[in-house]
Amino acid sequence: MNAVITVLGKDNVGILAAVSGECAKVGVNIVEVTQSVLQGMFAMIMFVDISNSTIPFSELVDMLTEKGEEKGVKIHVMHEDIFNAMHKI
Template sequence: MKAVISVTGKDTTGIIAKVSTKCFEYGGNIIDISQSVMKEYFAMMMLVEIDGLNVPFSEFVDSMTRLGEECGLVINTMHEDIFNAMHRI
């Protein structure tokens, strides 16, 4: 199972480092990243395998949201099924 983590906010140094460190702490395996910076805004999508998480998924979601709040970013963590359901027949 995979989750999509989206990160948006003002660009600073170390955003990818912070998010990926947090994923590593919880046992998430990053399998794809795409990111771009438009003017001073940062946007990143991360696809993370969540089968090996060492906490329940809901705790992982909360922890990523908290990380976002601490760093002044908006981090959404959602199970990939919602995107598959909505955009694929």
């Protein structure tokens, strides 16, 4: 099962490390990362495989949302199906 982690906010040191560190801790495997910094705004989209995650999905959402608040960025963790449903026929 795949999920999409998006990180949006003001660029600062260690965002990628913080998010990937949290993922590694709970067995969430990063499949692909795209990242850009536009006019100081950081936007990262991370595709992750959560089939071997050691915690329930809702806990992962809470954990990363909290991490985002700590880092001053907005982190969304969403099941990939929502994007497939809305953008693919």
